[in-house]
Amino acid sequence: MSRLNNQSRAAEPTQDVFQAIADPTRRSLLQLLVDQELPVNVISGHYPMSRTAVSKHLRILAEAGLVKERKVGRETRYRLDAEPLRELKRWLAYYERFWENKLGALKRLVEEDEDENGGSS
Numbered sequence: 001m002s003r004l005n006n007q008s009r010a011a012e013p014t015q016d017v018f019q020a021i022a023d024p025t026r027r028s029l030l031q032l033l034v035d036q037e038l039p040v041n042v043i044s045g046h047y048p049m050s051r052t053a054v055s056k057h058l059r060i061l062a063e064a065g066l067v068k069e070r071k072v073g074r075e076t077r078y079r080l081d082a083e084p085l086r087e088l089k090r091w092l093a094y095y096e097r098f099w100e101n102k103l104g105a106l107k108r109l110v111e112e113d114e115d116e117n118g119g120s121s
Contacts (some may be wrong), residue, residue: 015063017084025049026057030080033067037079 021027025047032038032046040058044051058078061067065084070077 015060015065017064017066017088020060020064020066021085021088023057023060026061029054029057029061030066030085033078033080037070037077039072039075039077041075043078 021030028047029043032043040051040055043058044054047054058067058069062069062078066081067078068081070079
C-alpha cells in the first residue's frame, strides 16, 4: 500500500488503546474532552504539568485513535473520538460475563459459609 497523506495515516491507530488509557492523566484528558473540543493551551491549564507534557499525552491518545486533532488558525484543537472505547467495551463484555459468574459463585460460597457459621454460634 502506498503512503497516503498525513490525515489518512493519522486515521490508522499506531498506539495501543490499552496502553493509551493505562495512564491516569490520559484518562483524565479523555474525560475533559467528552463534551467539548479544546485547544492545547486550555487543556494544559487543567494540569500541573508543562504544555509539552500535555501535548505528549494528547499525541499518544491521537495515535491510539482516541482523540482527533483539528487545526483552527494557528492552534490545534482536540476532541474525543469514543469509537475505540466502544470497541474496547465490546471486547471486555466477554470477560465481564466471566467475572459475573465467578463473583456469583464466590457470593454463594460466602453466604453458605455464613449460614454454617452463623447457625453454630
